[in-house]
Amino acid sequence: MTQQVAAVPAGSESNPPPARADFEIVPVRGLAVVAVVLIGLVAVIAANTRWGIDFFHIVGGGMWTTLDLFLGFVLGPILGRLSIPARIEVTTRLMPKMLLIMPTVVVCTLAAGWQLAVQTGDIQTSYSHHGWVVASMIVVAVMAVVALGILEPANLAVLFELKKPRPDGQVIARLMRRFIYSAGVTGAMQVATLVIMTRLATA
């Protein structure tokens, strides 16, 4: 996969430069959906209802884990094997949506998860499985460093590059390589999350 990604040509006689794509870097209409979800999250935390908090944590966490695993181990390798035009097509349709979906899903999972742990008493240091709770925080911290330091900036920079009148194929290949590597790392960290959360759920 890596070699194929690295071998993406910046352009040659047989591979013309990537064409400029027409797309929104941030889908403006999606912001309304994000706002509704975040208002719902605040309302649920303010009301402190068990079902609502559980809903946001389980749905958010499920989506976060699934998306990371899917991007890291399924779509990422596929993306690395696609032709440049196909890769651009997928990127310009998928990445703008991910810019809104991922931060929303992450903040819902974390905020509702913390509130859930407060309700259940799982954050108490006296809780017998407190070590697992702290382990989950550490895993989230590692994922945050990778996602915020590498994955999201690379994603955004690719979209800006594709907006140029003449996108630079080498820059896109370089950034996509970073994206695919880091998606694999967060995918692997999500496996650790699954182990920790299933341990906690059955404790």
Add this chain to the structure above:
Amino acid sequence: MTSDATRGPAAEGVADRKLPPVAEIAVVSIALMLVGGVYLAAQLPGHPALALPVAMVAAGALLTVADMVLLSRIRPFAWPTFFLVFRWGLVAYLVIAGLLGYVFIHDHTPGAAMAVLAATLVVFAFDVPVILAFTVARFQNPGQAGR
């Protein structure tokens, strides 16, 4: 290997420019915030020891200031694009940090711990847009207007 026809105007120079490690420093700062944040959160809802989280926030804030100095010295740079991404990134991450802060306030986190957490979230919310904006702007032609 790469013909000029395949690369944007002046892209060779833009993509391969040697720039100060602004993004890397911001990532280290974020990592410090996360270490302090996790250490603090692991001891709540009691009264956690604050020495380590305070040290992490102070170190992160210093790194952020140093980062701003390094950033301000880059000439030329695609400042319009940088500020476009930074502005919207800051709005987004202030909302995210605000939501996380709200949860801790809602749970009556003790005052001193809350103050350290708030400072941690502020540094975090500032560093992320810096990484986003710098990573985008470094590949733009200097002087290019933001979109």
